[in-house]
Amino acid sequence: MASQLDVLMEKLRAVEAEIEVELARHREALRYHLENRRIVFEKEALRLQRAIKTKLSHYIRDANPWIIVTAPVIYSLIVAFVLLDVMVMIYQAICFPVYKIPKVRRRDYLIFDRHHLAYLNLLEKINCAYCSYGNGVIAFAREVASRTEVYWCPIKHARRVLGPHPHYQGFADFGDAEAYRAKVDSMKDGVKLDDQT
Numbered sequence: 001m002a003s004q005l006d007v008l009m010e011k012l013r014a015v016e017a018e019i020e021v022e023l024a025r026h027r028e029a030l031r032y033h034l035e036n037r038r039i040v041f042e043k044e045a046l047r048l049q050r051a052i053k054t055k056l057s058h059y060i061r062d063a064n065p066w067i068i069v070t071a072p073v074i075y076s077l078i079v080a081f082v083l084l085d086v087m088v089m090i091y092q093a094i095c096f097p098v099y100k101i102p103k104v105r106r107r108d109y110l111i112f113d114r115h116h117l118a119y120l121n122l123l124e125k126i127n128c129a130y131c132s133y134g135n136g137v138i139a140f141a142r143e144v145a146s147r148t149e150v151y152w153c154p155i156k157h158a159r160r161v162l163g164p165h166p167h168y169q170g171f172a173d174f175g176d177a178e179a180y181r182a183k184v185d186s187m188k189d190g191v192k193l194d195d196q197t
Contacts, residue, residue: 005169009169030045031044031045032045039113039116041116041118046118049117049118049119050118050119052119053118053119053120053121054121054124055121056121056122056123059121059123059124060123074130075130077134078130078133078134081133081134081137081138084137084138084141085137085140085141088137088140088141088144089106091144092104092144095148096147099148099151099190099191100187100189100190100191101147101148101150101151101190101191102147102190102191102193104140104143104144104147106140109136109137109139109140109143110132110133110136110137110140111132111136112129112132112133114128114129114132115128115129142165143165145165146165146166146167146168147167147191147193149165149167150167150170150171150187150191150193151187151191154167154170154171154172154180154183154184155171155172155173155174155180156168156171156172156173156174157174158174158175166194167193167194170194171183
C-alpha cells in the first residue's frame with residue numbers, strides 16, 4: 001500500500017508533466033519550437049526580436065556607472081566556477097565508478113541557448129552565457145553532491161530543508177535506524193535512482 005508521501009510524490013510528478021505541457025504551449029505562443037534540441041524561431045518572431053534589440057553602444061552608454069564598476073567583481077567568480085567544474089568532473093570520474101553511483105551528465109545542466117535570442121546585443125549574450133555557466137556548474141555540482149549523499153548518508157535532517165535535492169524524499173527519516181540500515185544494505189550492488197538521469 002502506498003504511503004501518503006508516495007501519493008504526494010506521484011502528484012508532484014503529475015504536476016511536473018502538466019508544467020511541461022504548459023511550457024510547450026507557451027513556446028508555441030512565442031513562435032518557436034525545438035527540433036532535435038535546436039531552437040527554431042518563426043521568421044516574423046525573429047524580425048520582431050531584432051526590432052527591439054538595444055544597440056551595444058546605447059546599452060553601455062546608458063548603463064548605471066556602479067554596474068560597470070562592480071562587473072569585474074561578478075566576472076572574477078569565473079575562476080571559482082571553472083575550478084568547481086573541473087574538480088567535480090574529476091571527483092565523479094574517479095569516485096562514482098568505485099561506489100557504483102550513476103554518473104551525472106554534465107550537458108544536462110550546462111545549457112547555452114540564449115544566444116539564439118535576436119533581441120540581445122553582444123554584451124547581453126555574454127552576460128547570459130556567464131550566468132548559464134555559473135548556474136549550470138552549481139546545479140551540476142549539486143546533483144553530484146546529492147548522489148554522493150544518497151550513497152553515504154541517506155538520512156533526512158531533523159529540521160526542514162529549504163529546496164531539497166530530488167533524491168532527498170527517498171531518504172530514511174531522522175532517527176529511523178532500521179530504515180537507514182535498509183537503505184545502506186540496498187546499495188550493496190550500486191545506487192539506484194528513481195530518475196536515473
